[in-house]
Every structure is written in C-alpha cells, then in structure tokens.
Amino acid sequence: MKWILAVVALLSGLLGGFLLAPRSAESSWDTGSSAxxxxxxxxxxxxxxxxxxxxxxxxAAAGGAGAxxxxxxxxxxxxxxESLDDLDTFDQIGALHARLKDLDVSKFPELMKKLGSxxxxxxxxxxxxxxxxxxxxxxxxxxxxxxxQEKGTVSWSLYSTVFSAWSKQDPQAAxxxxxxxxxxxxxxAAIQSVVNTVAETDPQRAIHMAQExxxxxxxxxxxxxxxxxxxxxAQEDGAAARQSALQLEEGAAKSAALAGAMSDWMTxxxxxxxxxxxxxxxxxxxxxxxKQVFQNLLNQDIEVAxxxxxxxxxxxxxxxxxxxxxxxxxxxxxxxxxxxxxxxWLGTVATGQTYDNRVSSIxxxxxxxxxDRAIDFVLNMGPGNARMNGLNAIGSKxxxxxxxxxxxxxxxxxxxxxxxxxxxxxxxxxxxxxVESASVLVGAHTDPIVQRQLxxxxxxxxxxxxxxGALAWSESLSDEQARKSAMRSVLNNWIESDPAATLAYVxxxxxxxxGSVLRDAYTSWARNDPQAAVSWLDQLPESAxxxxxDIYRGVASSFINHDPxxxxxxxxxxxxxxxxxxxVETLVNNISKTDPEAGFIWAVTVGDDNKRKNTLNRSVQEWxxxxxxxxxxxxxxxxxxASEKEPLLKMFEGKL
Numbered sequence: 001m002k003w004i005l006a007v008v009a010l011l012s013g014l015l016g017g018f019l020l021a022p023r024s025a026e027s028s029w030d031t032g033s034s035a036x037x038x039x040x041x042x043x044x045x046x047x048x049x050x051x052x053x054x055x056x057x058x059x060a061a062a063g064g065a066g067a068x069x070x071x072x073x074x075x076x077x078x079x080x081x082e083s084l085d086d087l088d089t090f091d092q093i094g095a096l097h098a099r100l101k102d103l104d105v106s107k108f109p110e111l112m113k114k115l116g117s118x119x120x121x122x123x124x125x126x127x128x129x130x131x132x133x134x135x136x137x138x139x140x141x142x143x144x145x146x147x148x149q150e151k152g153t154v155s156w157s158l159y160s161t162v163f164s165a166w167s168k169q170d171p172q173a174a175x176x177x178x179x180x181x182x183x184x185x186x187x188x189a190a191i192q193s194v195v196n197t198v199a200e201t202d203p204q205r206a207i208h209m210a211q212e213x214x215x216x217x218x219x220x221x222x223x224x225x226x227x228x229x230x231x232x233x234a235q236e237d238g239a240a241a242r243q244s245a246l247q248l249e250e251g252a253a254k255s256a257a258l259a260g261a262m263s264d265w266m267t268x269x270x271x272x273x274x275x276x277x278x279x280x281x282x283x284x285x286x287x288x289x290x291k292q293v294f295q296n297l298l299n300q301d302i303e304v305a306x307x308x309x310x311x312x313x314x315x316x317x318x319x320x321x322x323x324x325x326x327x328x329x330x331x332x333x334x335x336x337x338x339x340x341x342x343x344x345w346l347g348t349v350a351t352g353q354t355y356d357n358r359v360s361s362i363x364x365x366x367x368x369x370x371x372d373r374a375i376d377f378v379l380n381m382g383p384g385n386a387r388m389n390g391l392n393a394i395g396s397k398x399x400x401x402x403x404x405x406x407x408x409x410x411x412x413x414x415x416x417x418x419x420x421x422x423x424x425x426x427x428x429x430x431x432x433x434x435v436e437s438a439s440v441l442v443g444a445h446t447d448p449i450v451q452r453q454l455x456x457x458x459x460x461x462x463x464x465x466x467x468x469g470a471l472a473w474s475e476s477l478s479d480e481q482a483r484k485s486a487m488r489s490v491l492n493n494w495i496e497s498d499p500a501a502t503l504a505y506v507x508x509x510x511x512x513x514x515g516s517v518l519r520d521a522y523t524s525w526a527r528n529d530p531q532a533a534v535s536w537l538d539q540l541p542e543s544a545x546x547x548x549x550d551i552y553r554g555v556a557s558s559f560i561n562h563d564p565x566x567x568x569x570x571x572x573x574x575x576x577x578x579x580x581x582x583x584v585e586t587l588v589n590n591i592s593k594t595d596p597e598a599g600f601i602w603a604v605t606v607g608d609d610n611k612r613k614n615t616l617n618r619s620v621q622e623w624x625x626x627x628x629x630x631x632x633x634x635x636x637x638x639x640x641x642a643s644e645k646e647p648l649l650k651m652f653e654g655k656l
Contacts, residue, residue, distance in 0.1 A: 080099075096130070105135070105138055105139050105142070108131055108134075108135045108139075108142070108143075108146075109142075109146055111131060112131060112132070112146065132157075132158055132161045132162070133161055133165055135162075136161055136162040136163075136164075136165035136166055137165050137169065140162055140165065140166040140169075140170075140173075140174070140177075141177070143158070143161075143162045144159075144162050144166075144177060146158070147159050147162055159186060159189055159190055159193070160189065160193050163177075163178060163190045163193035163194050163197075164193045164194075164196075164197045166194075167193070167194040167197040167198055168197060171194065171197075171198050171205070171209075174190075174194045175191070175194050175209055177190075178190035178191050178193075178194055179191075179213075188221050191209070191213050191225075192221070192225050194209065195209050195210050195213075195225060195229065196225070196228060196229070196232075199228075199229045199232060199233065200232070203229055203230075203232075203233040203241070203244075204244070206229050207226075207229060207244065207257075210222070210225055210226060210229065210253075211253070214253070216249075216251065218251065218252040218253045218256070219252075222252070222253070222256075223252055223253070223255075223256035224256070226253050226256035226257045226260065227256040227257065227259055227260035227263075228260065229257070229260065230244070230245055230256075230257045230258070230259075230260030230261040231260035231261070231263045231264070232260075233260075233261070234260065234261045234262070234263065234264060234265070235264065238261065238264070238265060241260075241261040242258070242261045242262065242276075244257070244261075245257035245258040245260075245261045245285075246258070246280070248285075250283050250284060250285060251284075251285075254283075254285040255284065255285040255288045255289070257285075258285050258286065258288075258289045259288070259289060259292060262289055262292075262293070266289075266292060266293050270293050270304075271304060271308070273293050274290065274293045274294075274308065277289055277290050277293065278290075291320075291324045294321050294324055294325060295324065295325065295326070302334075302342060305325075306342075306345055309321055309322065309349055310349065315351075318349060319350070319351075319354050322346075322349065322350050322354050322358060323354060323357075323358075325358070326361055327342060327346075327358065327361040327362045327365060334365075334369075335369070336366060336369045336370045336373055336374075339362060339365050339366050339369060340366065340377070342362060343359065343362045343363075343366070346358055346359065346362065353385070355386060356384070356385035356386045356389055357389065359386045359389055359390055359393075360389045360390065360392065360393040361393070363377075363378060363389075363390040363393040363394060363397075364393045364394075364396070364397045367393065367394050367397040367398060367401075368397060368401070371394075371397075371398060371401060371402075371405065374394060375394060375409060375412075378390040378391060378393075378394055388417075388418070388421045391413070391418055391421045391422040392421050392422060392424050392425055394409060394422065395409065395410065395421075395422035395423060395424065395425060395426050396424075396425035396426060396429055399426045399429045399430055399433075400429060400433075403430060403433070403437075403438065403441055404441065406426060407441060407445065407450065409422065410422050410423060410426075410447075410450065411447065416449060419447075419449050419450075420449060420453060423449070423450065423453040423454060424453075426453075426454060427453065427454045427456075427457030427458065428457060430442075430454065430457070430458065431457055431458055431460075431461040431462075435458050435461050435462040435470075436462075436469075438454075438458050439458055439462065439473050442454045442455055442458060443473060443476060443477060446478075448478075448479040448481070448482065451477055451478070451479045451482035452479060452481050452482045452485065455474070455477055455479075455482040455483075455485060455486040456482075456485040456486050456488070456489045457489075458473075458486070459471075459473065459474045459486035459487070459489045459490050460489035460490070460492070460493065462490075463489065463490040463493040463494060464493055467490060467493065467494040467497070467498075470486075470489075470490045471487065471490045471494070471505075473486070474486035474487045474489075474490055475487070484513065484517070487517060488517050488520050488521070491505075491506070491517050491518075491520070491521040492520060492521050492524040492525070494521075495521045495522070495524075495525050496525055496528060496529065496532075499532075499536045499539070500539075502521065503518075503536075503539055503540070503541055506518055506521075506541060506543070506544070507541035507542075507543055509543065510543075514541060514543040514544050514547075515543070515544045515545075515546055515547025515548075515550070515551070516547065518540065518541075518544045518547065518551055519547055519550045519551045519554050520554070522536075522537070522551050522554055522555050523551075523554030523555065523557065523558055524558075525555075526554065526555040526557075526558035526559050526562075527558040527561075527562070530555070530558060530559035530562055530563070530566075530567070531566075533555050533558075533559075534555060534559065534570055537551070537552065537555065548578070548579050549578040549579045549581070549582040550582070551579075552574075552579040552580075552582050552583050553582040553583060553585075553586050555583075556571065556582070556583040556586040556587060557586050557590075560586060560587055560590045560591075561590070564587070564590065564591055567587065568587060568598075568602075571583045571584060571587055576607050577607070578608070580607070581606050581607050581608045581611050582611075584602050584603075584605060584606050584611075584615070585606065585611050585614070585615050587599075587602055588602050588603050588615040588618060588619055589615070589618060592618050592619045592621075592622040592623075593622050596619050596620075596622040596623035596625075596626060596631070597623065597630070597634065599615075599618070599619035599622065599623075600616065600619040600620060600623060600631075600634055600638075602615070602619075603615035603616045603618070603619045604616070604638055604639070604640060612640075612644070613644065613647075616640075616644070616648060617647070617648070617651075620635060620648050620651055621651065624651065624652070624655065628652065628655055628656065629656070631652075632649075632652050632656060635648045635649060635652075636649075
C-alpha cells in the first residue's frame with residue numbers, strides 16, 4: 001500500500017519528537033477547542049475534513065471518534081487503517097493523531113494487543129510505537145508491566161520506549177526501576193536508555209549514574225555507554241567533555257570516555273588532538289587515545305603522519321607509533337610510485353622486527369595497484385624476514401585478484417621455504433572464493449608443496465557440506481602426503497555427521513592408515529562433542545586395533561580439557577588394558593598441577609609398570625610443591641611395591 005512506506009519514514013521523525021517532548025498531559029493531549037491547541041488540533045481537523053471529502057464515513061471516524069467514548073480500542077481497526085490508503089502522508093499523520101490523542105490510559109493494553117494481531121502492517125507498528133510513547137509518559141509503571149509480558153524484539157522496543165520517556169520526566173525513578181529488573185540483559189538495556197536520555201540535558205548526572213551502576217567493572221556495554229555519553233557531550237562542549245574524561249580514574253571507563261570525547265576532534269584535526277594528548281601526563285587511557293589518533297592521522301593524510309613520526313626522537317615512542325599503523329588503509333587513493341615511496345620512507349624510521357612486520361601491508365597495497373611491479377620489487381629484496389613477509393603478502397593478495405596468477409608466482413620461486421611462505425595465507429583465501437574451483441587448480445598442480453600446503457584447508461571447507469565430493473577429490477591427489485592430510489580433514493567433519501559411514505569407509509583403508517586417521521578424527525570429534533565420541537569408541541574397526549590406545553588418549557585429552565570430572569567418570573568405567581592406561585596417564589598429566597592428590601590416586605591404578613612409574617613421579621612432584629607432608633604420608637601408605645616407593649620417598653629427602 002502506497003501510504004505504508006511514507007508513514008514509516010515520517011511518523012518517527014514528526015510524531016516521535018512530538019510525543020517524546022516533555023509536556024503536561026493537559027497541554028499535549030487535551031481535546032478541547034481552545035486556541036492553544038491550534039497547531040496540532042488544526043492539523044488533525046484539517047486532515048479529518050479533507051478525509052471526509054474523499055472517503056465518506058472513514059474520515060469522520062478519523063476526525064471525531066477519537067474524542068468520544070468510541071475512541072478506544074474498538075475505534076482503531078484493521079479496516080480503519082486500510083481506509084487511510086487514499087490520504088496523503090500528512091493527512092495520514094493527522095488522522096492517526098486525532099484517533100490517539102484522547103485515548104484513555106485504560107485502553108492502552110487492549111489496543112496494543114489488538115494491533116499486535118495485525119503484525120504485518122507497518123502502520124500498525126507505528127501506531128503501537130506512538131501508543132507506547134504516550135503510555136510511558138502518563139503511566140510508566142503500567143507500561144513497564146505490560147512490556148515484561150511481551151517477548152523478543154517487541155519487548156526490547158517497549159523497554160527502550162518506556163525508559164527513555166520515563167527518564168525525561170523522572171530520571172531517578174526510571175533508574176531505580178531499571179535496577180529492579182530481574183534479567184541482567186534487560187537491566188543493562190534499560191540503564192543505557194535512561195543514561196543516554198539523561199545525558200542529552202545533564203551529562204554529569206548521566207556519568208554519575210554510569211559510575212554507580214558499573215563501578216570498576218566496565219565491560220563491553222559499559223565502555224560503549226561511556227563513549228556514547230562523552231561523544232555526544234563533546235559535540236556541544238568538547239573542552240568540558242575532555243576535562244571531565246581526564247578526571248575519571250584510570251581504567252576502561254576513562255579510556256572509553258576519552259575516546260568518545262575526542263572522536264570528532266580526532267577526525268577533524270588529528271594533529272591538534274595529538275598535540276593536546278602529548279601535553280598531558282601519560283597513562284593507559286591517554287596512550288590508547290594516542291593510538292587512535294595515529295590511525296586517524298594516517299588514514300587522513302599520510303604526509304602529515306610521516307612528518308609527525310619523523311619528529312619523534314625517542315626510539316621506543318616511534319616504534320609504538322609505527323606498530324599501530326596499518327598502511328594499506330591509504331593505498332586505494334595512491335599511485336604505485338607513492339606507495340613505494342612510503343615503503344622507502346619506512347626503511348628510514350623503522351628497524352628490526354617493527355620494519356619486518358610493517359612491510360606486509362605496504363606490499364599488499366603495491367600488489368593491489370600493480371601486481372607485476374610488486375612481484376619484481378619483492379624478488380629484488382634482500383634475504384630476511386621482510387622478504388619472507390613480502391612473499392606471503394603477495395601470495396595472499398594475488399589469490400584474491402587472480403588465483404592462477406598466484407600459482408604462477410609460487411612456481412617462479414626457486415626455494416622451498418619461500419614457496420611455503422608465499423602459500424601460507426592462500427589456503428583460507430582460496431576456500432573463501434569457492435572450494436570447487438580452488439580444488440581444480442590445486443589438484444592439477446604438479447608441485448607437491450602446493451598440494452601439501454593447500455589441500456587440507458580446501459577439503460576441510462568442502463567436507464562441511466559435501467563429504468562425498470571432498471573425499472573423492474582428496475583420494476585423487478597425486479601427492480601421498482597431501483592426500484592423507486586432505487582425507488583427515490574430510491573424516492574430521494564426516495565422523496560427526498555420519499559416524500557409521502565414516503567407520504565403514506575407514507575399515508576399507510590399509511591398517512597403517514586407518515589407525516592414524518581415526519585417532520585424529522576421534523580427537524577432533526571429542527573436542528566438539530566428547531560424549532558422542534565416547535559412545536562410538538566400541539565401534540572401532542579391527543584395522544584400528546593397533547592404534548586403539550592412541551585413539552583413547554586423544555579422546556581422553558579432549559574430554560578432560562572440556563570437563564575433567566565427567567571425563568574421569570568415563571575413564572573409571574574402562575576395562576584394564578593399554579587404552580585405559582593411556583587415558584589415565586592423560587588424566588594425571590592434566591590434573592596433577594591443580595589436584596595432585598587426585599592425580600596420585602589415579603596414578604596408582606595404572607597397570608603398565610613404566611606408565612605407573614611416570615605418572616606417580618609427576619603427581620608426587622606437583623604435590624610436594626603444595627603440601628609436602630600430606631604427599632609424604634600418601635606415598636608411605638600407598639599400596640604399591642616397595643621398589644616403587646623407594647624412588648618416590650627419595651624425592652622428600654632433605655625437604656621435610
């Protein structure tokens with residue numbers, strides 16, 4: 001319907017400001033005929049009159065029913081909303097306002113629910129927003145009680161509306177009500193609405209509220225709130241906002257406040273902002289703001305940034321500036337020659353690993369601008385980390401531009417270590433461009449280094465949605481090492497979605513292959529779902545029997561890292577043998593530092609003599625560090641052979 005988009009666009013701006021502006025109920029919503037109501041009432045009346053000329057009885061309802069007893073929930077219906085089709089935008093607004101301006105508070109819940117049943121209409125949503133705003137003004141607690149009964153995005157919108165409107169009239173009451181909300185999520189959202197609304201007219205009070213609520217525990221939402229308060233304050237009075245930010249205690253709140261207070265300044269005049277920061281005693285907040293200024297400075301004007309960095313005499317300060325610069329940000333507007341000039345300049349101000357690490361982003365920018373010249377440039381660089389980083393940068397950028405060109409570049413490199421470095425970031429980027437096309441290039445490549453570096457990444461991504469295709473491709477690879485690596489990546493995904501089919505396939509492999517691939521697959525599976533992996537251990541094929549203990553160890557390691565207690569309960573159910581010993585040894589190695597007593601108790605149960613000796617030694621060594629007397633008593637009382645106790649008791653000599 002033609003009126004929907006127009007109303008959606010204009011209602012929030014025209015009516016939102018009207019409804020949210022502080023005013024008494026009498027002056028804002030009175031339906032009397034006094035001249036004081038002429039601006040709003042006149043618009044509504046004119047709308048109703050024009051509507052009456054166009055569509056008969058519907059406009060009469062728009063103009064008059066709102067002022068009568070019929071102006072309740074029953075007077076705004078889906079049919080009435082449809083009747084607004086032929087009105088122009090401003091007449092629609094007037095008609096809506098005429099219907100709503102005299103609505104009795106008792107009608108709000110009924111009307112909100114009725115309109116909610118027409119959720120598909122954009123105008124219904126706007127009407128609900130208008131009602132919610134008015135309701136929040138005249139009966140915020142009632143509105144809040146209603147909002148608590150709603151769900152999802154509707155509830156979120158109502159919470160924001162009620163607390164924004166409430167805090168305009170009684171900030172302290174709104175703040176107290178927000179604190180009394182049960183859900184921390186809703187509580188934080190309500191506090192943000194209150195504080196941001198208060199900050200519009202009284203930023204100092206808003207800051208006090210934020211400090212009272214967050215204290216010293218300023219997390220992500222808290223940092224955002226501080227930054228928002230000070231950014232808006234600085235738009236009115238930047239100097240006052242910055243001075244206030246400096247008065248805060250050092251920490252996350254001060255850093256966020258200073259970032260907000262300087263946000264516009266850093267964009268408009270970064271050199272002036274930087275000079276101001278440099279004049280202040282340094283702390284973590286000021287240091288963090290300086291880093292942001294540097295980044296803005298570079299993005300805005302590289303020449304000014306270079307001039308500033310050249311002026312920094314302290315090597316440590318200069319290095320800190322350079323480490324926080326991302327040179328590729330400016331490259332889109334520079335020629336190749338200009339980018340190379342930046343590279344040459346970097347060599348005059350950066351040294352050591354700072355230089356080595358910074359060259360990558362410049363080389364990427366050069367490659368984006370002119371790949372052939374960038375390749376020649378890097379190949380003429382001397383040996384060292386800077387050259388290797390440059391090769392990696394070219395490979396990752398070329399594969400975005402033209403994968404075949406990237407492979408040609410790799411083929412042109414004479415040394416294996418340089419090939420590997422150039423291929424280092426290509427696997428992920430290739431898979432993001434489409435694994436099927438990437439698989440053709442990698443599968444057809446005759447250099448085994450290429451297949452070994454890239455095949456596993458491609459098959460891993462491919463097998464997330466097509467195990468059959470990924471497996472067939474992996475098996476077709478000419479290099480055996482690449483083939484096994486790619487197959488492992490496929491099986492790691494496949495075993496989670498279809499364990500039976502995976503185990504059936506592995507049983508067809510040679511014994512030397514099946515054990516190792518299953519070890520990796522089960523270990524990966526246990527990291528994601530240890531209980532599921534454990535439940536399938538008794539289904540291992542006979543071909544994996546020789547590696548059974550290794551498979552159990554991998555599962556135990558992943559399970560223990562996730563939930564040591566649950567893992568220990570599972571291990572306790574295992575039958576004696578190598579698989580149990582491997583699992584117990586893994587458990588002892590993991591828990592001995594945090595619970596050496598439990599580690600010692602478990603170590604005693606190991607069946608293999610050598611493994612029992614090693615696990616006992618480890619647990620006792622850790623136990624001595626925390627409670628040597630208790631550890632000594634445990635060794636003396638342990639039900640193990642005297643020959644096993646002897647080396648353990650020697651660990652206590654001269655320490656008791």
